[in-house]
Amino acid sequence: MTSPRIALTVIGDEIGPSLNEMLPFCALNGVTRLDMRTVSGRNLLGMSLGEVAEIAGKIDDAGIRVPTFVSPMLKWAAPDHEVTHGQVNFAFDPASCPVEDVLEYGCDVAGVLGATKMRIFSFLRHDGFQPEDLLQTLERLMDLSGMHVTEMHLENTPVCNLGSIAELADFFRQLPEMLAIVHDARILPILPLLDISNSYRMGRPPIDADIAILAPHVKNIHLKDSHDGKTVPFGDGKIPWAKELERLLKDVRVPEVVASIETHCPQNAREATARSIEGLRRISREVGIEVV
Numbered sequence: 001m002t003s004p005r006i007a008l009t010v011i012g013d014e015i016g017p018s019l020n021e022m023l024p025f026c027a028l029n030g031v032t033r034l035d036m037r038t039v040s041g042r043n044l045l046g047m048s049l050g051e052v053a054e055i056a057g058k059i060d061d062a063g064i065r066v067p068t069f070v071s072p073m074l075k076w077a078a079p080d081h082e083v084t085h086g087q088v089n090f091a092f093d094p095a096s097c098p099v100e101d102v103l104e105y106g107c108d109v110a111g112v113l114g115a116t117k118m119r120i121f122s123f124l125r126h127d128g129f130q131p132e133d134l135l136q137t138l139e140r141l142m143d144l145s146g147m148h149v150t151e152m153h154l155e156n157t158p159v160c161n162l163g164s165i166a167e168l169a170d171f172f173r174q175l176p177e178m179l180a181i182v183h184d185a186r187i188l189p190i191l192p193l194l195d196i197s198n199s200y201r202m203g204r205p206p207i208d209a210d211i212a213i214l215a216p217h218v219k220n221i222h223l224k225d226s227h228d229g230k231t232v233p234f235g236d237g238k239i240p241w242a243k244e245l246e247r248l249l250k251d252v253r254v255p256e257v258v259a260s261i262e263t264h265c266p267q268n269a270r271e272a273t274a275r276s277i278e279g280l281r282r283i284s285r286e287v288g289i290e291v292v
Contacts, residue, residue, distance in 0.1 A: 003249050005256045005290045008280065009033035009067055014263040014273050017041055019055065023062045025270060029277055034059060035260045036113055037070040037090065044109050045071050046096045052112045060114070067258045068117040068153070068220060069110040073103070073141075075160065078123035078133055088124060088159045103140055107148035117151045117220055117258070119193055122162040122171075129161040131174050142189040153193035153220045158202050165199040168192055169210035172217070195222040195262075196244050197231075208247070215251035220258045223280060231264040233272045235279020242287050249289065256292070 012022045012034045022034060036044060036055070044052055059066060072092035077083045094102045110118045120141065122134055138152075145152050156168040172192055179189075192214045199206055225237030235241065249257065261280065265272035284291045 003246075003289050004252045004254060005292050006245075006259045006280070006284060007033065007067070007256050008261070008277065008291050009035050009258055010261045010273060010277070011035045011037055011070055013038045014261060015270055019058050021270070023058070023064070025273070026062065026064055029274055031277065032063065033065050033067050033258075035068040035070045036066050036115070037072075043072055043090070043092055044069065044113075045073070045092060045102070045106055046098070047109075048098055049108060049112055052109050056113050066113040066115045068119060068260065069106070069113055069115040070119045070260070071106050071109070073106050073118065073120040074123050074134075074137065075121040075157075076124060078126060078161075081123070081126035081133075083124040084126055091124070091159075103137070104144055104148075107144050107150045110150050111148055116149070117153055119153050119155055119220075120190075121155060121157065122160045125159055125161050125163065131171050131178060133161070134171075135178055138190055145189055151219070152190050154190050155193040155222065156195055157198050163198065164202050164204040165194065165196060165206040165210050165214070166204055168194070169213040172213055191217050191219055193220045193222065194218055194248070195224075196248075197222070197224045197226060197239060200226060200239050206244070211247055212251060215248050216253050218248065218252050218257060219254050220260070221248070222260050222262045223276070224262045224264050225276075225279070233263060233265065233279055234261060234276035235283055236275065242283050245283065245289060246287050 010031055015022045015025045017040050039055055072090055075091050097105055099105050141152050156162050162168045162171055223234050225232050225234045225239050227237040261276045263273045263276050281291050
């Protein structure tokens with residue numbers, strides 16, 4: 001069986017804060033896709049649609065597509081729950097959204113960007129989390145997904161309730177049964193967005209059984225690397241990425257997986273992101289995976 005291709009994309013603000021930094025970088029490094037999150041320090045979910053449209057127009061004029069709106073959706077406290085995690089990067093206050101219905105507005109932003117995918121989270125981590133805590137919100141996002149033709153991709157991150165690959169896999173094991181009450185669960189309307197590095201950061205590297213649960217539904221992954229507890233350019237760290245990519249992709253069912261470079265090296269973002277792109281291309285050549 002032919003391994004799925006990797007569709008390389010970079011999260012724009014991992015290059016620099018402005019489009020004047022992002023777009024020339026893409027031209028220089030052969031990048032034709034940008035996943036968008038913030039511009040000039042402002043999250044797109046907090047901008048007007050006119051501002052988003054202006055950004056989208058400049059990206060389109062540069063010949064670049066936006067596969068995913070890497071939104072901060074649900075990266076805030078769950079209703080009636082106290083957050084147990086400390087400082088959170090790229091958290092979002094729903095009150096700063098220009099409209100009251102932040103869930104639908106996220107789909108509107110994705111549509112203006114031309115993004116067919118939107119990243120979501122599982123609320124900031126709180127004590128006593130149960131999968132049912134997410135169900136009502138996910139039901140609404142499922143309905144919006146169909147109305148707006150926007151795929152919802154649920155990412156694991158340590159500051160949220162689903163932090164590790166194991167936690168994400170356990171949630172997706174239970175999801176069809178939970179949805180059977182309210183939804184046709186033959187096709188999952190929420191998809192997993194795997195961040196394998198986040199699981200390593202928690203000291204919980206993925207196991208085969210959890211990857212096997214998630215991989216058949218994967219269309220989108222995030223890529224970063226670490227060494228001695230510090231984030232480093234992709235391919236420069238200790239995570240065995242050749243092995244991880246081979247293990248994941250053998251059970252993926254789509255011909256192409258969108259892989260977002262999420263460098264997380266703000267001290268030298270541009271250089272580290274360029275090295276990460278080359279690292280992905282090098283590792284992919286070693287294991288015979290096509291990067292497009």
